[in-house]
Amino acid sequence: MNLTEKRNIPISLPMTGIEEWEATKEPLMSGWITSGPKVREFEKIFAERHQVKHALAVTSATTALHLALVALGIGPGDEVIVPAFTWVSTANVVLYCGAKVVFADVDPVTFNIDPVDLKKRITSKTKAIIPVHLFGLCADMDEIKKIAGAIPLVEDGACAAGAGYKGVPAGALGTIGCFSFHPRKSITTGEGGMITTNDDRLADLMGMLRNHGASISEEQRHHGPRPYILPDFNLMGFNYRMTDLQGAVGVVQLKKLDQYIDEREIWAAYYKKELASVEWLRTPSFGKDYKHGWQSFACFVDESKAPFSRNEIMEKLQEMGISTRPGTHAVHMLNFYKETYQIKASDFPGAQAANDYSMAIPLHNRMSSEDFEYVVAAIKAL
Ligand SMILES: *Cc1c(COP(=O)(O)O)cnc(C)c1O
Numbered sequence: 001m002n003l004t005e006k007r008n009i010p011i012s013l014p015m016t017g018i019e020e021w022e023a024t025k026e027p028l029m030s031g032w033i034t035s036g037p038k039v040r041e042f043e044k045i046f047a048e049r050h051q052v053k054h055a056l057a058v059t060s061a062t063t064a065l066h067l068a069l070v071a072l073g074i075g076p077g078d079e080v081i082v083p084a085f086t087w088v089s090t091a092n093v094v095l096y097c098g099a100k101v102v103f104a105d106v107d108p109v110t111f112n113i114d115p116v117d118l119k120k121r122i123t124s125k126t127k128a129i130i131p132v133h134l135f136g137l138c139a140d141m142d143e144i145k146k147i148a149g150a151i152p153l154v155e156d157g158a159c160a161a162g163a164g165y166k167g168v169p170a171g172a173l174g175t176i177g178c179f180s181f182h183p184r185k186s187i188t189t190g191e192g193g194m195i196t197t198n199d200d201r202l203a204d205l206m207g208m209l210r211n212h213g214a215s216i217s218e219e220q221r222h223h224g225p226r227p228y229i230l231p232d233f234n235l236m237g238f239n240y241r242m243t244d245l246q247g248a249v250g251v252v253q254l255k256k257l258d259q260y261i262d263e264r265e266i267w268a269a270y271y272k273k274e275l276a277s278v279e280w281l282r283t284p285s286f287g288k289d290y291k292h293g294w295q296s297f298a299c300f301v302d303e304s305k306a307p308f309s310r311n312e313i314m315e316k317l318q319e320m321g322i323s324t325r326p327g328t329h330a331v332h333m334l335n336f337y338k339e340t341y342q343i344k345a346s347d348f349p350g351a352q353a354a355n356d357y358s359m360a361i362p363l364h365n366r367m368s369s370e371d372f373e374y375v376v377a378a379i380k381a382l
Helices: 018-023 023-031 037-049 061-071 089-096 115-121 140-149 201-211 216-223 244-254 255-275 310-320 335-341 349-358 369-381
Strands: 054-058 079-081 102-103 126-129 152-155 176-179 193-199 297-301 358-361
Touching: 018 023, 018 244, 023 244, 037 054, 037 193, 037 244, 054 061, 054 201, 054 244, 061 089, 061 176, 061 193, 061 201, 079 089, 089 102, 102 115, 115 140, 152 255, 193 201, 255 297, 255 369, 297 349, 310 358, 349 358
Parallel strands: 079 102, 079 126, 152 176
Antiparallel strands: 054 193, 176 193, 297 358
């Protein structure tokens, strides 16, 4: 591989194009642009793919998580356990409800919540646990369920569309599942999210909560016998509705999800094989119970063996045109949480290590085989 011919490889690029663009024509021409038939179609095929009874489209994974907690009745005085290494909104949504965030440490090998630490964090006030399927790898849900008992589990599957655990899709593993369609995820609608559940009562409740608390949807009202009668509002809700423009894009994207994952799986295997000889870099490893969704290829830099620090390595790769990122951040180390809860970085050593030494390298469907070869050659050349 010729390293002198510099390439430019972003960490991620959404796979959208002419089909997605054409799909938006129908809602634009019909004039039904907010939640309507396209969103319903997207929900239907998303529920089928993830083997759940209900899927409800919303504006993001963040609002999905928020609605999930509201539907579970989380409020002041309650505690919700979240892993310390995740995207910040997994914790923020707990605060939206006026409840207390309780962090649990993560396993720096899988980057997911450590069941042993989770167990220690449960109190009589624990009203929900949010296991995160980080980078598309499911958390160890059987262990977590054993520990949680009757405490509801809200899966943060923001990165995990199409992922699975013991043959069960993400989103069908807990009480409620939440997904993201931000452009950094495997499939995108610009911004967007999905809530999944098998619980009829929760689905009904979240359906109303996302639509200002109205007892029927706008579409039902407009197409019903008396469109001029406004519905009753029995709840204080939110406007977290996905638009039909996004729904139309989502339908096209979801149909390509498994193909995207299959392609990423092949290149992930290539990376693992080619990078096995790089002794300072630990590539993702997991058991056969897991079907990885490959939202990201997050590695761990062992600085004791590495020629440079993690940050220097990221800088050198950037100079060669290769974008890398820390996997995500340790939320307990962010200023706001540090100050709100008076926590030290070392209180969660697994999350601290993940924060300081994780490094995601490019893995997406717009990369050519030359791009992958270039990344491998550049890392080896360090
Ligand atoms: C991306 C992400 C979110 C937030 O998703 P949005 O759709 O941008 O709100 C939440 N949790 C995790 C783990 C994520 O990766």
